[in-house]
Amino acid sequence: MQSKKTYTVQEATKKLEYYCAYQERCHQEVRNKLETMYMIPEAIDVIIVHLLEHNFLNEERFAKTFVSGKFRIKAWGRRRLTFELKKKDIGKVNINQALAEIENTEYIEVFNDLAEKRVKLIKENNIFKKRKKLIDYLLYRGWESHLVYEKAYELIK
Structure with missing residues (x-):
């Protein structure tokens, strides 16, 4: 029988720093990743706060990157971009700022x-x-x- 790999808060924090540094992530993706690592809710909150404080996690930056990438590479329109960002729990203000970047x-x-x-x-x-x-x-x-x-x-x- 296989046992689940467990992480200390420090190990999980380091792992998530690399995860966020590799590619822009939204809060939902980070939370899901931590849940798959079997972290408890209190530890998840501590790690997310750490990532926010050290600028590894930034919802506004994620929204802008997401919009510019999907628009330029996949040629998605504003309605699809808005829908996909809402699915990722991005706030309306960040969505509007990101969409405003498209000329x-x-x-x-x-x-x-x-x-x-x-x-x-x-x-x-x-x-x-x-x-x-x-x-x-x-x-x-x-x-x-x-x-x-x-x-x-x-x-x-």
Whole structure:
């Protein structure tokens, strides 16, 4: 029978410092990691406070990094970004600050590029089905519906 590996508060703190230094983390990810390490709630609170005080954990920085990465690499729209950040328990103020970092011109440019590339990939003869596929794809990516419908009717006639 295997026994669970246990950690002292100091060992867990060091481990979590490396965990947070490697990549930006949100509070929820850190708490989940500590729970998988079988830490008691009091120790979890102590470690999270330590990480906050020593700037290993910063929710505002996480939100900004998350938004810029997912927007630039995965081309997610504001709605999807907001949804994913809310799932990670990020506060509304931090979400709004992170989203404000995206320039409107860059946002529209990325949206237009994504829509035009996707239209070329859709192999459908029926214009209504083709338009629906494009709309579904863009809405899933979190782009605002007014932008999606305008672009779909503009590109597929």
